[in-house]
Amino acid sequence: xxxxxxxxSLTVSPGGTVTLTCASSTGAVIGASNANWFQQxxxxxxxxxxxxxxxxxxxxxxxxxGSLLGGKAALTLSNVQTEDEADYFCxxxxxxxxxxxxxxxxxxxxx
Amino acid sequence: xxxLKESGPGVVAPSETLSLTCSLSSGLISSFHWFWVRQxxxxxxxxxxRIYYNGNTDYSPSHKGRVxxxxxxxKQVFSLxxxxxxxxxxxxxxxxxxxxxxxxxxxxxTPVIVSS
Numbered sequence: 001x002x003x004x005x006x007x008x009s010l011t012v013s014p015g016g017t018v019t020l021t022c023a024s025s026t027g028a029v030i031g032a033s034n035a036n037w038f039q040q041x042x043x044x045x046x047x048x049x050x051x052x053x054x055x056x057x058x059x060x061x062x063x064x065x066g067s068l069l070g071g072k073a074a075l076t077l078s079n080v081q082t083e084d085e086a087d088y089f090c091x092x093x094x095x096x097x098x099x100x101x102x103x104x105x106x107x108x109x110x111x
Numbered sequence: 112x113x114x115l116k117e118s119g120p121g122v123v124a125p126s127e128t129l130s131l132t133c134s135l136s137s138g139l140i141s142s143f144h145w146f147w148v149r150q151x152x153x154x155x156x157x158x159x160x161r162i163y164y165n166g167n168t169d170y171s172p173s174h175k176g177r178v179x180x181x182x183x184x185x186k187q188v189f190s191l192x193x194x195x196x197x198x199x200x201x202x203x204x205x206x207x208x209x210x211x212x213x214x215x216x217x218x219x220x221t222p223v224i225v226s227s
Binding site: 038040100 | 146148155156212213219
């Protein structure tokens with residue numbers, strides 16, 4: 001069973017920068033993993049932020065960016081705002097099995 | 112983006128079949144993958160499976176054998192059936208759209224409780 005691992009929780013100060021990561025139990029995350037990142041606030045549906053590892057939707061704020069970092073997918077938030085406090089989930093594609101697997105999510109606190 | 116809405120019974124008895132439908136109120140169902148994701152109370156997101164507009168399906172190994180996703184393109188709807196449900200299937204179920212590994216649209220979610 002493939003497992004995708006994220007930091008359970010992170011804390012950042014307003015105006016600061018934080019990087020969330022997403023690791024695969026099968027090895028290094030690569031471009032073909034097509035990492036997607038989502039933000040979810042309490043009681044709301046997930047909101048898509050990043051696709052294709054680093055591509056932004058038209059509605060994604062500029063302070064969010066995606067990358068590959070040390071064999072993991074990464075989501076970096078710069079100049080963090082209080083409204084960025086939320087749960088963040090990554091999603092990786094496994095082409096051999098043609099399935100997607102979510103990470104367990106990171107609870108980001110802005111304090 | 113496209114507008115999606117899930118519908119179905121809010122309560123399902125144990126051992127019965129959970130059936131949900133996702134309707135598109137805008138956009139076309141063709142040329143996309145359409146997926147189902149669920150979120151148990153207080154937990155993370157879980158990918159269940161997806162269907163291409165031509166009917167080809169992919170399912171999570173965790174649910175294979177119990178899940179069927181189908182599509183009625185003419186009606187702009189796709190559906191989820193999960194058999195032999197237990198309390199572990201209690202969750203909010205979301206439908207959504209994927210195009211070339213880009214997920215861009217989500218429904219609002221519908222809660223399902225498995226209870227007698």
